[in-house]
Amino acid sequence: MTYDLSGRAGLLEILSWARPHDSATERAFCREYLDRITGMRSDAFGNRMLTVGDRPHVLWSCHVDTVAAKGGQQAVGIDENGVASLCDGKAGMSLGADDGAGLWIMINMIAAARPGRYLFHRGEEQGCLGSRWIERNSPDLLCGIEAAIAFDRAGVDDVITHQSFGRTCSDAFASSLALELNGLNRDFGYRPDNTGVYTDTNEYAGIIPECTNLSVGYERQHGPRETLDVVHCEKLLAAMLEIDASKLVIERDPSIVEDDRWWFDRRSHGDAFAEAVADHPALAAWMLEQCGVTLDDFQMEVWAEDMDEGGPYRPLVSS
Numbered sequence: 001m002t003y004d005l006s007g008r009a010g011l012l013e014i015l016s017w018a019r020p021h022d023s024a025t026e027r028a029f030c031r032e033y034l035d036r037i038t039g040m041r042s043d044a045f046g047n048r049m050l051t052v053g054d055r056p057h058v059l060w061s062c063h064v065d066t067v068a069a070k071g072g073q074q075a076v077g078i079d080e081n082g083v084a085s086l087c088d089g090k091a092g093m094s095l096g097a098d099d100g101a102g103l104w105i106m107i108n109m110i111a112a113a114r115p116g117r118y119l120f121h122r123g124e125e126q127g128c129l130g131s132r133w134i135e136r137n138s139p140d141l142l143c144g145i146e147a148a149i150a151f152d153r154a155g156v157d158d159v160i161t162h163q164s165f166g167r168t169c170s171d172a173f174a175s176s177l178a179l180e181l182n183g184l185n186r187d188f189g190y191r192p193d194n195t196g197v198y199t200d201t202n203e204y205a206g207i208i209p210e211c212t213n214l215s216v217g218y219e220r221q222h223g224p225r226e227t228l229d230v231v232h233c234e235k236l237l238a239a240m241l242e243i244d245a246s247k248l249v250i251e252r253d254p255s256i257v258e259d260d261r262w263w264f265d266r267r268s269h270g271d272a273f274a275e276a277v278a279d280h281p282a283l284a285a286w287m288l289e290q291c292g293v294t295l296d297d298f299q300m301e302v303w304a305e306d307m308d309e310g311g312p313y314r315p316l317v318s319s
């Protein structure tokens, strides 16, 4: 067995492990791949962390778990365009590029000794369990950090400015990060995007000034038809090995919660979508189930909405 996760083979190796939170496979993956990296530590929740350089200002974030219903090995293929997918995807499975892509980028940034504090969170898909644990129990870990950057967003263009917290990074920061990335690869079209949902860096938005999430190339996550644009992922890693993080603009005050929360637009944008759902309720229910939303989750949300009409909506589905 090899423990090398470099190159495309390393990325496909990560994707071949279905890693639901706290499954034997997820724990084995952490032992086999993360714990063998020199300097890797674990906290009491099992989040893994490592610091490169003195007193870093940037925190790099990803999560180890996937939404797969069962742990184990899975066959992964890649087509002539460099798009990876499951060879035999069925309900309850997912490629797990969410967030295998982020894992792979961070492991290879560490191998290249890129400075920063690296956090490999556990239980993100269960409601950001690992990052909530850190925020509550070991916020010292976030001391001196000015920017928390997650590699955990679908698509290829987004630098997320808003998550369920509300605004989590300034437009100036998001624009400066997009500018740096686009300057490193002319195929990139990164730009600020305010439609983020929920990933680990959201949990740190009350402490760390700039918290974002970057598109890493996966699509249709949380289901058997998930894909990963491996070529994009490789380009993003190449850029991360060169990026000068000192050029990022730090502007947001984490003690001020901006009230321009994205979910206020939910109803106005949702009309056509809601109509389609009303026309095809069985399909909509099946798709929610595929995303890991149970009947109980749904009824809880209906209840919360009845109790607090128009109040803040906390999304159930994370990145």
Ligand SMILES: [Zn+2]
Binding pocket: 063, 098, 099, 124, 152, 199, 318, 319
């Ligand atoms: Zn994710």
